[in-house]
Amino acid sequence: MSKTVIIGANHAGIAAANTLLDTYKDQEVVMIDRNTNLSYLGCGTALWVGRQIDSYEGLFYTKKEDFEAKGAKISMETTVDRIDFAKKEVYAIKKDGESYVESYDKLILATGSVPISPNVPGRDLNNIHFLKRFQDGQAVDEILSKDTIETVAVIGAGYIGVEIAEAAKRRGKNVLLFDAAGRSLPNYYDKWFTDDMDKVLADHGIELHFNELAREYKGSDTVEAIVTDKGEYPVDLVINAIGFLPNNALGKEHLELFANGAYLVDLHQKTSDDSVYAVGDCATIYSNALKKTTYIALATNAVRSGIVAAHNIGGTPLESTGVQGSNGISIFGYNMVSTGVSVEAAEKNGLKVKYTDFQDSQKPGFMKENDDVKIRIVYEEDSRRVVGAQLASTTAEIAMGIHMFSLAIEEGVTIDKMKLLDIFFLPHFNQPYNYITMAALSAE
Numbered sequence: 284m285s286k287t288v289i290i291g292a293n294h295a296g297i298a299a300a301n302t303l304l305d306t307y308k309d310q311e312v313v314m315i316d317r318n319t320n321l322s323y324l325g326c327g328t329a330l331w332v333g334r335q336i337d338s339y340e341g342l343f344y345t346k347k348e349d350f351e352a353k354g355a356k357i358s359m360e361t362t363v364d365r366i367d368f369a370k371k372e373v374y375a376i377k378k379d380g381e382s383y384v385e386s387y388d389k390l391i392l393a394t395g396s397v398p399i400s401p402n403v404p405g406r407d408l409n410n411i412h413f414l415k416r417f418q419d420g421q422a423v424d425e426i427l428s429k430d431t432i433e434t435v436a437v438i439g440a441g442y443i444g445v446e447i448a449e450a451a452k453r454r455g456k457n458v459l460l461f462d463a464a465g466r467s468l469p470n471y472y473d474k475w476f477t478d479d480m481d482k483v484l485a486d487h488g489i490e491l492h493f494n495e496l497a498r499e500y501k502g503s504d505t506v507e508a509i510v511t512d513k514g515e516y517p518v519d520l521v522i523n524a525i526g527f528l529p530n531n532a533l534g535k536e537h538l539e540l541f542a543n544g545a546y547l548v549d550l551h552q553k554t555s556d557d558s559v560y561a562v563g564d565c566a567t568i569y570s571n572a573l574k575k576t577t578y579i580a581l582a583t584n585a586v587r588s589g590i591v592a593a594h595n596i597g598g599t600p601l602e603s604t605g606v607q608g609s610n611g612i613s614i615f616g617y618n619m620v621s622t623g624v625s626v627e628a629a630e631k632n633g634l635k636v637k638y639t640d641f642q643d644s645q646k647p648g649f650m651k652e653n654d655d656v657k658i659r660i661v662y663e664e665d666s667r668r669v670v671g672a673q674l675a676s677t678t679a680e681i682a683m684g685i686h687m688f689s690l691a692i693e694e695g696v697t698i699d700k701m702k703l704l705d706i707f708f709l710p711h712f713n714q715p716y717n718y719i720t721m722a723a724l725s726a727e
């Protein structure tokens with residue numbers, strides 16, 4: 284029997300554990316996590332805090348007992364504080380202070396990511412929160428329930444910041460959304476798309492403070508104001524959402540790291556130590572669009588990487604197929620989905636690209652219910668392979684289209700191949716001259 288210890292029992296660790304336990308009966312699996320709960324879907328925090336769903340209960344998809352039933356040893360509220368990689372031993376401390384040692388044949392690091400704290404004075408005042416764990420969502424939810432809380436500042440207009448800004452607005456608060464960049468969601472979408480999103484946010488009463496840098500949080504015990512390079516604003520609650528860093532605390536002295544500190548892994552999820560795998564937010568990932576190793580912290584990637592690591596440990600050699608960073612966002616009924624790289628992201632990464640845009644209604648004009656759709660396909664200038672796509676609309680029907688682009692990027696399909704692609708037509712769904720076809724046909 285081979286023994287695998289998994290540190291971190293959230294999405295990546297869970298996927299690895301389930302794969303090992305369900306597929307490889309000769310595996311002894313030990314899971315250790317410092318949190319009180321596991322499997323919390325952070326993507327549901329804004330839905331629950333914004334009262335778009337009734338409770339948080341459905342946001343957990345498994346529990347400790349499910350793993351025990353499959354024969355795993357799982358210790359929650361237990362922190363691993365050190366690993367002896369030479370001896371293959373993990374040193375853990377339980378909630379009551381008792382410490383113990385767990386040996387391993389293989390180790391999976393699934394320690395995730397930690398929110399970045401803005402390095403400004405006053406950041407430790409009360410009513411300043413991150414949004415990562417279930418407990419963070421609970422704290423924000425509780426504070427928002429108080430009538431005395433009138434104004435909320437959200438720092439960071441990435442997808443987590445934008446979603447919680449919407450949620451706070453839905454709870455009737457004044458919401459100020461700050462970002463040092465000039466627009467929302469700059470990592471995933473080009474300006475043609477985020478201009479629409481920024482309008483949606485502003486139209487719903489969210490005060491946008493772009494190109495504005497937080498310099499200080501002011502207050503005696505509790506935050507009372509935020510100071511930026513452009514002004515000072517009274518606020519009752521601050522939510523920090525400026526991004527995440529890989530949690531490499533346990534292995535940073537021993538393992539090879541990526542530029543941002545993530546554990547550098549190969550396509551088998553193996554680190555620079557033969558016995559150690561890393562999965563999810565603490566590890567790197569291969570981008571098919573950029574054709575290089577990168578860092579993309581998403582639950583979808585966490586799950587896939589956990590599955591890959593587990594199969595390799597279990598004895599089935601399996602390579603990751605790489606990822607496209609496919610993602611979506613839905614704010615006040617406005618939906619955007621993207622995969623691969625935007626034009627701006629391509630340029631930042633030194634990829635020479637061209638793009639083709641198209642805008643139309645989803646269905647033929649004679650249909651009673653209809654929505655506008657906009658699409659951009661990004662392709663590499665020389666090879667003409669598709670490297671990104673973005674779609675936006677008030678209809679959620681655009682969502683499934685992005686998966687096709689994801690596969691196109693993974694398979695290196697060219698923009699020219701997409702021009703005459705067989706796309707069905709039925710008025711209930713789309714137009715005879717489909718917007719995907721039209722965008723591809725109008726490529727240079």
Ligand SMILES: Cc1cc2nc3c(=O)[nH]c(=O)nc-3n(C[C@H](O)[C@H](O)[C@H](O)COP(=O)(O)OP(=O)(O)OC[C@H]3O[C@@H](n4cnc5c(N)ncnc54)[C@H](O)[C@@H]3O)c2cc1C
Pocket residue numbers: 290291292293294295296315316317318325326327328361362363364393394395396414415416443530533562563564565580581582583584585
């Ligand atoms: C608000 C929010 C919304 C999101 N929305 C989406 C979305 O819509 N779609 C999407 O794909 N992704 C989304 N994400 C990202 C997604 O949640 C992460 O990519 C995912 O949680 C990564 O999973 P993980 O298991 O790698 O790491 P984590 O979820 O960070 O889990 C790491 C685990 O390791 C444990 N741990 C760490 N160090 C130790 C230690 N020393 N000892 C013991 N235990 C330890 C932690 O307690 C934790 O349980 C969202 C994230 C947030 C915060």
